[in-house]
Amino acid sequence: MKRVFSGVQPTGNLHLGNYLGAIRRFVELQNDFDCLYCIVDLHAITVPQDPAELLRAAREVTAGFLAAGLKPERCIIFNQSQVREHGHLAWILNCFTPLGWLNRMTQFKEKAGKSREEAVLGLYAYPVLMAADVLLYKTTHVPVGEDQKQHLELARDIAGAFNRRYGIDLFPLPEPMITGAATRVMSLRDGTAKMSKSDPSDYSRINLTDGPDVIAKKFQKARTDSEPGVGYDPERRPEAANLINIYAALAGLTRDEVCARFADAQFSAFKRALTDLAVETLGPVGNEMKRLMADSGHVDGILRAGAERASALAQPIIAEVERAVGLHQP
Numbered sequence: 073m074k075r076v077f078s079g080v081q082p083t084g085n086l087h088l089g090n091y092l093g094a095i096r097r098f099v100e101l102q103n104d105f106d107c108l109y110c111i112v113d114l115h116a117i118t119v120p121q122d123p124a125e126l127l128r129a130a131r132e133v134t135a136g137f138l139a140a141g142l143k144p145e146r147c148i149i150f151n152q153s154q155v156r157e158h159g160h161l162a163w164i165l166n167c168f169t170p171l172g173w174l175n176r177m178t179q180f181k182e183k184a185g186k187s188r189e190e191a192v193l194g195l196y197a198y199p200v201l202m203a204a205d206v207l208l209y210k211t212t213h214v215p216v217g218e219d220q221k222q223h224l225e226l227a228r229d230i231a232g233a234f235n236r237r238y239g240i241d242l243f244p245l246p247e248p249m250i251t252g253a254a255t256r257v258m259s260l261r262d263g264t265a266k267m268s269k270s271d272p273s274d275y276s277r278i279n280l281t282d283g284p285d286v287i288a289k290k291f292q293k294a295r296t297d298s299e300p301g302v303g304y305d306p307e308r309r310p311e312a313a314n315l316i317n318i319y320a321a322l323a324g325l326t327r328d329e330v331c332a333r334f335a336d337a338q339f340s341a342f343k344r345a346l347t348d349l350a351v352e353t354l355g356p357v358g359n360e361m362k363r364l365m366a367d368s369g370h371v372d373g374i375l376r377a378g379a380e381r382a383s384a385l386a387q388p389i390i391a392e393v394e395r396a397v398g399l400h401q402p
């Protein structure tokens with residue numbers, strides 16, 4: 073049996089990278105598998121958050137999920153903090169994770185920067201909580217963008233360490249699903265940095281709630297090189313390659329097909345076609361998100377029901393873990 077789990081942090085500004093790298097693929101998977109999609113607020117607080125903004129962003133991500141086509145009848149949508157077993161299992165798994173493994177995590181190094189002494193323990197333990205999210209449901213498949221690959225390898229290592237320690241086969245080793253033309257969407261301002269929610273420049277990303285004019289302006293201002301044509305050469309022309317990947321992912325074409333389609337076009341004409349395609353695809357998603365965000369009662373109801381269903385799935389698995397470890401059970 074296949075079970076799919078993935079998480080998105082409620083930190084505002086859902087963007088094209090989240091959509092192409094993750095959310096759009098969640099939607100495809102819900103028809104064929106047993107899927108859980110989680111708004112990971114406990115991960116979000118590993119960096120300082122404004123409380124009101126955190127709550128708003130959790131609803132915004134939920135609205136983004138629904139607007140992109142996730143159906144509460146077909147998958148479970150819920151908030152991480154509402155299923156207490158996530159934190160509980162994370163603690164247990166902390167006791168199976170050597171510091172040496174965590175010291176290799178590049179995301180921690182990037183986020184902690186130079187001030188390693190001031191970095192908080194939660195940021196360091198972030199990948200263990202992520203392993204707990206996945207393992208709590210005996211997940212077999214995890215759709216994510218390229219940036220989460222290392223964390224998922226760690227989750228596999230932790231699952232293996234736990235199973236070996238007790239000589240049991242409790243956790244399946246989760247498989248990352250990182251596929252498609254846009255597993256790493258780059259910033260529109262810098263073809264070597266990934267598109268991110270936290271980039272101070274709003275021109276670096278296309279937000280799912282951006283209207284047609286804003287999308288047009290952002291693509292128009294997107295950095296490119298001085299070569300006139302449309303050619304895919306990520307080493308020499310990273311910004312152009314990124315836009316080609318985005319077009320390919322939005323249109324469901326391969327890179328070669330995109331380059332062939334625009335073989336005789338100027339780069340500026342390609343950018344205009346990309347804008348039209350993006351507006352056509354994202355426009356309805358953004359509008360539906362705004363509509364849903366005005367109805368927080370509806371969104372909250374979905375999260376409440378989702379947490380109940382997720383909790384029911386987690387209970388027997390956490391009980392199995394507690395039995396294996398020898399933790400007291402009532």
Ligand code: AMP
Pocket residue numbers: 079080081082089090091092093094095215216217218219220254255256257258266267268269
């Ligand atoms: P986050 O916003 O960090 O919670 O990421 C949510 C999901 O979107 C994860 O599966 C990420 O791997 C994916 N993601 C985030 N940024 C990008 C990007 N620039 N390109 C592709 N996928 C991304």
Ligand code: TRP
Pocket residue numbers: 077078079080081112115201202205206214215216220223
């Ligand atoms: N760390 C992931 C990110 O920032 C979010 C996440 C948390 C996640 N728990 C997860 C993704 C479990 C997949 C599975 O993108």
